[in-house]
Amino acid sequence: MRINTFFYAVNQGIKNIWRNKMFSLASTATMAACIFMFGIFYILITNFTASVQSIEEGVSVTVFFEQGITEAQIKNIGDSIDRRVEVSRNEYVSAEEAWEEYKDIYFEGREELAKGFTDNPLANSSHYQVYLNDVSMQKTLVSYLRTIPGVREVKQSAQVANTLTDFNRLLGYVSFGIIFILLCVAVFLISNTVTVGISVRREEIAIMKLIGATDYLVRAPFVVEGVVIGMIGAAIPLVLLYFMYQKIIISIADKFSFIGSLIAFVPVHTVFRVLVPVAVALGAGIGFIGSKLTIRRHLKV
Amino acid sequence: MIKLEHVSKSYSAGIPALNDVNLEIEDGEFVFVVGDSGSGKSTLIKLLLKELEPTKGYIRINGRKLGDIRHKQVPKFRRNIGVVFQDFRLLEDRNVYDNVAFAQKVVGEPNSRIKRKVPLMLSVVGLAAKYRSYPRQLSGGEQQRVAIARALVNEPSILLADEPTGNLDNNNAWEIMKLLEEINAKGTTVIVVTHNLEIVKVMKKRVITVKKGTIVSDSKQGDVDDED
Numbered sequence: 001m002r003i004n005t006f007f008y009a010v011n012q013g014i015k016n017i018w019r020n021k022m023f024s025l026a027s028t029a030t031m032a033a034c035i036f037m038f039g040i041f042y043i044l045i046t047n048f049t050a051s052v053q054s055i056e057e058g059v060s061v062t063v064f065f066e067q068g069i070t071e072a073q074i075k076n077i078g079d080s081i082d083r084r085v086e087v088s089r090n091e092y093v094s095a096e097e098a099w100e101e102y103k104d105i106y107f108e109g110r111e112e113l114a115k116g117f118t119d120n121p122l123a124n125s126s127h128y129q130v131y132l133n134d135v136s137m138q139k140t141l142v143s144y145l146r147t148i149p150g151v152r153e154v155k156q157s158a159q160v161a162n163t164l165t166d167f168n169r170l171l172g173y174v175s176f177g178i179i180f181i182l183l184c185v186a187v188f189l190i191s192n193t194v195t196v197g198i199s200v201r202r203e204e205i206a207i208m209k210l211i212g213a214t215d216y217l218v219r220a221p222f223v224v225e226g227v228v229i230g231m232i233g234a235a236i237p238l239v240l241l242y243f244m245y246q247k248i249i250i251s252i253a254d255k256f257s258f259i260g261s262l263i264a265f266v267p268v269h270t271v272f273r274v275l276v277p278v279a280v281a282l283g284a285g286i287g288f289i290g291s292k293l294t295i296r297r298h299l300k301v
Numbered sequence: 302m303i304k305l306e307h308v309s310k311s312y313s314a315g316i317p318a319l320n321d322v323n324l325e326i327e328d329g330e331f332v333f334v335v336g337d338s339g340s341g342k343s344t345l346i347k348l349l350l351k352e353l354e355p356t357k358g359y360i361r362i363n364g365r366k367l368g369d370i371r372h373k374q375v376p377k378f379r380r381n382i383g384v385v386f387q388d389f390r391l392l393e394d395r396n397v398y399d400n401v402a403f404a405q406k407v408v409g410e411p412n413s414r415i416k417r418k419v420p421l422m423l424s425v426v427g428l429a430a431k432y433r434s435y436p437r438q439l440s441g442g443e444q445q446r447v448a449i450a451r452a453l454v455n456e457p458s459i460l461l462a463d464e465p466t467g468n469l470d471n472n473n474a475w476e477i478m479k480l481l482e483e484i485n486a487k488g489t490t491v492i493v494v495t496h497n498l499e500i501v502k503v504m505k506k507r508v509i510t511v512k513k514g515t516i517v518s519d520s521k522q523g524d525v526d527d528e529d
Contacts, residue, residue, distance in 0.1 A: 004406070004409050004410065004411055004412065005409040008406050008407070008409075203390065203392075204392055206390075207390055207392070207403075208407050209376075209379075210350065210352075210379060210384050211379065211380070211403075211404045211407050211408070211451075211455070212376045212377065212378075212379040212380035212407070212408055212455070213376060213407035213408070214373075214376045215372075215373070215376070217407055217409075
C-alpha cells in the first residue's frame, strides 16, 4: 500500500461523512449515547467496586481455639492460615486484648462496672481475626478453617459477604446487558450510514473499479468513515463525563457529606486513565465492525 | 495483442450473448465493432475488461490468459485498459481537473506526478483552459473529451470506447473520432463499439460486424456488413 493511497482513503472517508451529514450525525449521536451510557456504568461500577473493596477489607472471619490448646499449636494454626491465598492479613487477638477491646466498646463511660470483673470473663476467647482478599472466597476459607485440628469455632459474616458479592455480580450483568444492547444499536446505525454512503457513491465505485482501483481502495474510505464516526462518538461523551464527574463529586462532597463518607469516590484521573482508551477503542471498534459488516454485504468488488 | 479463442458467453437465460467468437487484434490497431443492439458488443467489452468471464473459450491480452488472472490482480490488469462510455460517467461533484486526477489518485500516483500529468492530458484533449469547469458546464463533446483524458491519463496500451459518440451531435462525434485517431496514431490500440455507420464507413478502419453473438464479417478495409 502506497502512502498516497492511504491518505486518499482517509481523505475520502472524511468526505463521505460530510456528504452524508444527516446519517453521520445520527450515527455519531447514537454512538455518543452508547459510550455515554458505557461511561456512566463504568464510573458506577468502578466507584461501587472501590466502596465494596473498602467494606470487604473490614469483613473478617474469627477463629476460636479449643480449650487447653498450647501456644505452639496456636502458632501452627496461624501459620496454616497465613499460607492460604484467600487471606490478606491475619491478626492474633489474645484473651486479654479481647477483654480490653470489649471493655472499650461496652463499658465506655462506665469503667467502674468493668472493674467488678476480677477474672477475665473472655478467658477462653483468644482468636485469630482473618481478613480476606475477596469476600467471595469466604466460604472456601471457612470450610478449610473448620478442618484444622485445634479449631473450636469459626465465626463469619456470611450475609454481608454474600450480599456484597451478589450485588456486585448483578450490577455487572445489568451493565453488560444494557451496554450490549446499546452497542448493537450503534453497529446497526453505523451500518445504515455506510449503506447510504455506498449507494450514494455507487457510480463512483463502479468507475474506480474500471480504472483499476484495488479492493482496498474501494473499501477503505467506508471503514475510515465508520471508525471516525465511532471515535467522534466516543470523544464527545468522554469530555462530558469528565466535567460531569468532577462536578458531581464536588457537589456531593459539599451538599451530601454523609454520602461522601459512605462512598469512596475514585479520583477522576484514575477513572479516566482506563475509561479514555477503552471508550475510544470501543468507538473505533464498533465503527470498524459496523462498516466491515456492511461492506461485506453491500459492496461487491 | 488481443486474442479471443472460441469464446462464448451465456447469461442465466441460456441464450448465448456471444457464440464461438475467434478474434485477433494487433497492438496499435484501430478497430470498429458494429452491430445491432443486443448483438453482443457490450458483452465483448465486458469480457475484455474482465467484468465477465466467458462461458467457453479463452481470451488473451498481451499474451496473458484472462482466466488466469486472480481477483486480486484484476485492478492491475485494468490499469492497462482505458475505457470510455456513451454517457461519459464523469463525477458531477468534481471539476474537470479532479475527474482526470481521480484516475491517477485511485492507482496511487504521487501528487507531483498528478500535477504534471493531468494538465498535459487535458491539453491533448483540448480542454486545458476548462480545467476548473464542472461536467454540467460542458457540452457533450467536451464531457466525452474529459472521459477520454481520464481513460488515457494512466497510459493504457488499449482504449475501449463503448458508443463514444452515441450522445453527441455530428460535429462533436467527428471531433471525438479525430481525437481517438490521434491517440491511436501515438500507439494505443483503440477499439470503438458504435452504431454510427457513417463514421465507420468514412474512417476506413478495420470493422468487425457482430450479429446475434457471432462475428459475421471482419473487414480490414472498413467495409460494413449492414444488410439486415
